[in-house]
Amino acid sequence: MTQTTPEAPARRQRAQVKVRTLRTDRWWLVPLVTFLGLSSFLVYGVWAIIDTSNFVEPYIAPFASPCLSTSEVCDGARLFGWAPIGDWYALPPGLLILGLPGGFRLTCYYYRKSYYRSFWLSPAACAVQEPHGKYTGETRFPLIIQNIHRYFFYFAVVIGAILTYDAVLALVHKPLGLGSWILLVNAVLILGYTFGCHSCRHITAGRLNHFSRHPLRYRAWTFVSKLNAKHQPLAWASMFSVMGADLYVRLVAKGIIAFPYA
């Protein structure tokens, strides 16, 4: 029997190009704007946790909703009048709440792309060499925790329902103020972002191989897929809407915004 040994291929190397990128467009603009946008959200979030002016009849600031303890001054915005943690909790409500929607956004597939690019420069833009010597992605701790995203999605659905409840509560209040509409727009955008999530898409029917056997789930998947195609704009719109609505309520509560029907 004849055995052949393949000839060792000539050692070849990549083209030696000694610049980080040959791109000539303004590739740095998108990561820069993303960095500024996400940073502003983080800074605002920290301020909103510290700030205590989070309620004025009938509005509750989204970053402080739901009103869970009796020690908070938000009697008119309790979920069905319910205060599940009583009066022992006296720290800012945002500390208790923001971890869930924050975790949802932190582990969101779109936000991962945006902060990996803009904060970690991995890569800053396509075909722009990243500055790190080693890369293991989401294969090990801590980034393997990103796989928890679907659990944050479940909580985000609850938060979305609560924000909708807050908006409805404000909308049925007389007289009707501008803040009610702001809270409603925010709730719609938050729900659009939440239900357009990739994990939601997977849960509805993405995990199936036989769509034809599950027509209702397939229809739900089709709807979620349409929202999912707008996930990036909805992520930004809902981020700014929740900041805007929160700031609006706080400014009304502080008396800085004081026009009629505010």
Added chain:
Amino acid sequence: MSYKAKFKVWRGEGGEGRLEDFTVEVNEGEVVLDIIHRLQATQAPDLAVRWNCKAGKCGSCSMEINGKPRLGCMTRMSTFEEDETITVTPMRTFPVIKDLVTDVSYNYQKAREVPSFTPPADVRPGEFRMKQVDVERSQEFRKCIECFMCNNICHVIRDHEENKPAFSGPRFLMRIAELDMHPYDVADRQETAQEEHGLGYCNITKCCTEVCPEHIKITDNALIPMKERVVDRKYDPLVWLGNKIFKRTS
């Protein structure tokens, strides 16, 4: 209307080389590959370039134009300013054979590592019955022309050569997703996607989707759904419990 364009073209063999300057005629309606061919015909007869269909369907003429992976035959000269210097280099992720021609055998090696379509043992050819709704999701992935620009742009191997053994790149992770979503495929794709083909390396920065000349939504429709399937399999205790209790199948 024609004009003289300034080009910088990478020339060399086995990685050693440099950008060479050329001034070359451009006519209305031409694409970058036309200009490369004119360079071959008039100034650099030994300039190596791989090409075939000139219609964006064979995936042969993948190159980097002004730093971005593009098909030479689908990049119109009218998208550039007349006074712009256009830089053309080979795909950066793969070793150079000569000039603009790269050795893409990494991709064929990875292709061989993906087990082929595996139907159930009791279904014979001719007995497959599938509804359109069940196959159209994976039909999107069949549009792939294997230009390998997605693998070229992916920073996991573009910037980290050492990851090549562990990572198959978007092209073949998409192939795995296509098979995993197939109603009649019974092979275990999820475990191998994560453990053998390096799905966990993907940090979904979507460059593969950005460069795909067939506009396949590689990240949203293949890689992320595959990641979610891997979560079902490996990281979600509730799904694992549900599958055990209810004996669920997809």
